[in-house]
Amino acid sequence: MSHAPTSGEPLVHVDNVEKVFHRGSEEIHVLSNLNLRVPAGEFLALMGPSGSGKSTLLNLIGGLDRPTRGTVTVAGDRLDQLSDRQLAAWRARHIGFVFQLYNLMPVLTAERNVELPLLLTPLTKAERRQHVATALAMVGLSHRATHYPRTLSGGEQQRVGIARGIVTDPTLLLCDEPTGDLDRKAGDEILNLLQALNREHGKTIVMVTHDPHASARAARTVHLDKGQLSNGEVK
Numbered sequence: 001m002s003h004a005p006t007s008g009e010p011l012v013h014v015d016n017v018e019k020v021f022h023r024g025s026e027e028i029h030v031l032s033n034l035n036l037r038v039p040a041g042e043f044l045a046l047m048g049p050s051g052s053g054k055s056t057l058l059n060l061i062g063g064l065d066r067p068t069r070g071t072v073t074v075a076g077d078r079l080d081q082l083s084d085r086q087l088a089a090w091r092a093r094h095i096g097f098v099f100q101l102y103n104l105m106p107v108l109t110a111e112r113n114v115e116l117p118l119l120l121t122p123l124t125k126a127e128r129r130q131h132v133a134t135a136l137a138m139v140g141l142s143h144r145a146t147h148y149p150r151t152l153s154g155g156e157q158q159r160v161g162i163a164r165g166i167v168t169d170p171t172l173l174l175c176d177e178p179t180g181d182l183d184r185k186a187g188d189e190i191l192n193l194l195q196a197l198n199r200e201h202g203k204t205i206v207m208v209t210h211d212p213h214a215s216a217r218a219a220r221t222v223h224l225d226k227g228q229l230s231n232g233e234v235k
Contacts, residue, residue: 006081009040011039011074011171012061012204014070014072015071016034017030017033017069018067028115030227031056031060032227034057038061039204040204043220044205044220044221045209045214046058046221047210048223049225050191050209052225057224060098063069066079066080074094075172086205093171094172096166096170096172096177097174098176100178103162104149110149111146113160114136114163115167117167132145139163139193155182155186155187157180158190162178162197173203177210178190179208180209187214
């Protein structure tokens, strides 16, 4: 069994990671000899210009992609040693994702959108409903549970997205530009929510952003440029 670190211990270990994509005969080096530690309970912002590899790094930490070289270890599991099937089960147990464009199913109500990750678990229908109600309450949307995405504001849709991300009580919440499609007021409300999830509920959060206003809410910010981290990260 893997050991999930307690607060302050490294939850995420990225060691000497390279990521190379191939476009025809051309090699595109997105990440180069990258090292990162994320302690359990931290709210970390990953900043960098477009094309710097931020989302690629987030996908590697979340087990959505594999490094070309190097290792990624999260919650005690080396992701490169897991099969695709094991990795899917690992993601369902450990990772919550929040996306820039919400990725909600328009034909499902807010509560049914939040329930989707739970369909991969052995929970009963009654248990799923309880988890969904708890997650919606945590993001302040209990009163909008039966509403469809088209009737919700952008900020409310992102709250539903966050509720879906936390409904499984994941070890790690990964947010890719969570305020990128919102105005400043709605974005601030989402950042307030992420801070509360981190401070009051102990959630470990890694947030990709290009917005200094958003990164200022994190406990620590690291910068990614041309595939490498700055700001004193382990080299």
